Amino acid sequence: MAKGNKSDKAEKTGKTNLHPTKNPISENIRGAMVELLQVHLATAVDITYQTKQAHWNVKGMNFIAVHKLFDELHELTEGYVDTIAERLTAIGGQAHGTVQAAVENSILEPYPLDLVKSEDHLKRLTDSYAAWSAAVEKGIEEASEAGDPLTEDLLTAVGRGLDKSIYFMESHFQS
Numbered sequence: 200m201a202k203g204n205k206s207d208k209a210e211k212t213g214k215t216n217l218h219p220t221k222n223p224i225s226e227n228i229r230g231a232m233v234e235l236l237q238v239h240l241a242t243a244v245d246i247t248y249q250t251k252q253a254h255w256n257v258k259g260m261n262f263i264a265v266h267k268l269f270d271e272l273h274e275l276t277e278g279y280v281d282t283i284a285e286r287l288t289a290i291g292g293q294a295h296g297t298v299q300a301a302v303e304n305s306i307l308e309p310y311p312l313d314l315v316k317s318e319d320h321l322k323r324l325t326d327s328y329a330a331w332s333a334a335v336e337k338g339i340e341e342a343s344e345a346g347d348p349l350t351e352d353l354l355t356a357v358g359r360g361l362d363k364s365i366y367f368m369e370s371h372f373q374s
């Protein structure tokens with residue numbers, strides 16, 4: 200579900216301007232990690248409103264259960280938005296946290312506006328989570344290779360959360 204052209208934006212230019220900081224990580228590693236985290240911040244902002252789109256519009260006999268589940272997922276993803284943004288700023292970056300920036304940089308396909316049935320929302324949202332989880336896995340490797348274990352750890356926690364959310368959604372339609 201990740202867009203080819205959007206993935207290209209994830210390529211690191213190494214030209215990120217950083218704020219001065221006493222953070223001990225070297226400047227070129229911090230620059231690379233800010234670029235990495237910027238993509239995940241945009242994707243987190245995107246997905247947090249995908250969960251609300253599902254929360255608001257879902258209909259079906261299991262309405263109240265999935266309506267509440269989507270809101271719980273929203274709260275978790277809002278937590279990821281904040282955690283990612285604050286790691287990015289902690290290492291000297293400038294967070295691009297607006298919806299407009301998310302549109303530019305998110306790796307996700309736009310969420311359809313016309314979905315109604317709970318199964319359709321669960322499957323479509325699972326696709327988004329799976330696409331982001333795959334990108335997070337790559338990000339974990341990138342942070343590890345760059346030598347930033349704290350960003351690696353942060354992305355690992357996000358990835359573990361995403362995979363649990365995928366399990367919660369997929370269990371509705373797995374036999």
Ligand SMILES: [Fe+2]
Binds near residue numbers: 254270
């Ligand atoms: Fe609500």
